[in-house]
Amino acid sequence: MSEPVTMMAAPMRLDYVFTPGVAQGKNMHGLERGVFIGQRCPKCKKVYTLSRGSCPTDGVPTDEIVELSNTGTVTTYCVVNVPFAGQSIELPYICAQILLDGANLSFMGLIQEIPAGEIRMGLRVEAVWVPPDELGPTMASVKYFRPNGEPDAAFETYKEYL
Amino acid sequence: MSERCAVIGIGQTVAKSKREDVSIAGLVREAVVMAVEDAGLTFADIDAVVVGKAPDMFEGVMMPELYLAGALGAVGKPMMRVHTAGSVGGSTAIVASHLVASGIHDRVLTVAFEKQSDSDAMWALSVPQPFSSPLLAGAGGYFAPIIRAYMHRSGAPRDVGMKVAVKDRLHALKNPYAHLHLPDISLQMVEDSIMLWDPLHYLESCPSSDGAAAMVIGSERAAAQAETDTGRRPAWIHGMAMRSEPTMFAGRDQVNPQAGRDCAADLYRQAGISDPRADFDMAEVYVPFSWYEPMWLENLGFCAEGDGWKLTEAGATSLIDGGDIPWNCSGGVLSSNPIGASGMLRFLETALQIRGEAGEHQVPDARRALGQAYGGGSQFFSMWVVAVDKP
Numbered sequence: 001m002s003e004p005v006t007m008m009a010a011p012m013r014l015d016y017v018f019t020p021g022v023a024q025g026k027n028m029h030g031l032e033r034g035v036f037i038g039q040r041c042p043k044c045k046k047v048y049t050l051s052r053g054s055c056p057t058d059g060v061p062t063d064e065i066v067e068l069s070n071t072g073t074v075t076t077y078c079v080v081n082v083p084f085a086g087q088s089i090e091l092p093y094i095c096a097q098i099l100l101d102g103a104n105l106s107f108m109g110l111i112q113e114i115p116a117g118e119i120r121m122g123l124r125v126e127a128v129w130v131p132p133d134e135l136g137p138t139m140a141s142v143k144y145f146r147p148n149g150e151p152d153a154a155f156e157t158y159k160e161y162l
Numbered sequence: 163m164s165e166r167c168a169v170i171g172i173g174q175t176v177a178k179s180k181r182e183d184v185s186i187a188g189l190v191r192e193a194v195v196m197a198v199e200d201a202g203l204t205f206a207d208i209d210a211v212v213v214g215k216a217p218d219m220f221e222g223v224m225m226p227e228l229y230l231a232g233a234l235g236a237v238g239k240p241m242m243r244v245h246t247a248g249s250v251g252g253s254t255a256i257v258a259s260h261l262v263a264s265g266i267h268d269r270v271l272t273v274a275f276e277k278q279s280d281s282d283a284m285w286a287l288s289v290p291q292p293f294s295s296p297l298l299a300g301a302g303g304y305f306a307p308i309i310r311a312y313m314h315r316s317g318a319p320r321d322v323g324m325k326v327a328v329k330d331r332l333h334a335l336k337n338p339y340a341h342l343h344l345p346d347i348s349l350q351m352v353e354d355s356i357m358l359w360d361p362l363h364y365l366e367s368c369p370s371s372d373g374a375a376a377m378v379i380g381s382e383r384a385a386a387q388a389e390t391d392t393g394r395r396p397a398w399i400h401g402m403a404m405r406s407e408p409t410m411f412a413g414r415d416q417v418n419p420q421a422g423r424d425c426a427a428d429l430y431r432q433a434g435i436s437d438p439r440a441d442f443d444m445a446e447v448y449v450p451f452s453w454y455e456p457m458w459l460e461n462l463g464f465c466a467e468g469d470g471w472k473l474t475e476a477g478a479t480s481l482i483d484g485g486d487i488p489w490n491c492s493g494g495v496l497s498s499n500p501i502g503a504s505g506m507l508r509f510l511e512t513a514l515q516i517r518g519e520a521g522e523h524q525v526p527d528a529r530r531a532l533g534q535a536y537g538g539g540s541q542f543f544s545m546w547v548v549a550v551d552k553p
């Protein structure tokens with residue numbers, strides 16, 4: 001006799017078509033070309049990366065498109081050592097807030113080609129893209145960021161973007 | 163001019179990692195029956211029900227409040243659902259209180275819950291999206307870099323977080339409703355636990371819990387009736403505030419968010435608080451990761467910016483060490499985290515303290531207490547002040 005079933009796990013999946021809208025569409029077409037796109041607010045002149053199309057502070061459309069640098073600064077980070085379902089990266093890995101040069105908003109990115117013990121705030125990094133024939137309209141086009149060899153940025157230069 | 167209102171009934175389940183014996187409906191039912199009976203009432207006396215929980219994707223049950231109407235005694239009554247991520251338990255209590263303070267209802271039942279064993283919060287918080295990198299690794303991965311920024315800015319010693327982790331678990335040993343009871347907890351034990359999201363150890367993080375919390379909020383008339391019927395004194399609400407800010411904007415200070423500072427300023431104005439450290443006898447504050455204690459000590463104005471860790475280090479927030487401003491005497495979110503209910507538990511614990519019914523974790527003669535909850539990427543805040551004296 002087997003034990004009566006009192007509970008079961010029922011894995012589900014849901015496939016869907018993602019409609020990015022105009023602003024996200026511009027960002028994604030940039031990623032498709034291996035370029036980070038920023039959008040500048042006409043009022044406060046801040047440049048938003050991965051913009052949703054409006055300035056959160058001023059509430060106006062960020063119509064001006066700017067191409068951003070491939071390099072940036074690690075403003076803060078953590079070293080992830082926790083396994084979870086759906087994870088696609090080997091543990092442990094470095095997860096960092098990256099402020100691209102010319103941008104006024106950081107975003108989270110993977111850092112590789114540096115031992116976890118050497119990662120630090122202010123580290124200068126560059127994006128490593130997938131080969132040209134694999135580029136697509138997704139952040140997956142960016143393989144990871146790696147140190148670019150420049151001296152660390154001073155805390156003063158990025159303290160507002162932690 | 164708003165009507166006076168008070169907490170007149172309290173109910174909570176024992177937080178556990180898996181409540182396999184009950185469904186979500188069974189779980190919330192336990193808490194609401196306790197709260198209604200605690201107020202000396204029956205479900206017929208309840209005018210309206212306000213429900214809160216974390217995002218529906220956690221358990222994968224969309225709009226669960228609809229299916230829970232029967233279990234909550236809400237059939238045929240006004241029912242409302244509140245959504246503000248991790249702060250939702252606090253916001254839900256505030257929405258319920260507004261329905262009484264505005265004079266619309268006399269007795270409102272409010273409840274919040276999470277059944278994490280039915281869900282996968284880590285997955286729900288890390289779903290791949292085309293416009294972001296697939297590496298968030300849950301809430302810890304989001305908050306750890308912010309904690310590192312705090313450590314850098316304040317120059318706090320590395321062991322402050324571990325001290326909070328020990329202190330809240332020692333408090334939890336005095337709370338029979340807490341999920342984690344770790345009698346051997348020590349700094350060494352925290353330090354020896356796996357570094358999940360450097361700088362956060364496993365034991366500096368909250369557990370995953372099943373649990374529900376409920377309160378009955380009553381008008382002045384309802385409070386007087388409840389006190390007569392039950393002999394329990396009401397916990398009078400002296401102020402309540404909510405604030406939010408965008409998750410992302412240039413120059414956002416995630417370490418010390420403006421929404422939190424603004425929320426506290428509004429709350430303190432309502433409740434006549436000028437010096438939080440002196441004016442409160444205790445506080446229950448949403449600290450899911452150890453370092454959020456010193457960060458919120460600063461955000462809530464208990465000390466100057468950069469000094470929060472000094473209070474923690476000096477034992478000021480420890481009930482056991484006789485600190486002058488005990489924080490999270492219940493064990494806090496670090497000891498029980500039924501996400502949606504966690505914010506309400508903060509509010510509920512302040513009411514329990516004001517009624518003098520917190521048992522072993524009671525702060526002697528607690529007359530005024532602060533409850534706080536935050537949620538999402540630190541963009542939602544909800545707070546209240548409860549006190550023994552009528553406002």
Ligand SMILES: [Zn+2]
Pocket residue numbers: 041042043044045046055056057058059
């Ligand atoms: Zn702007």
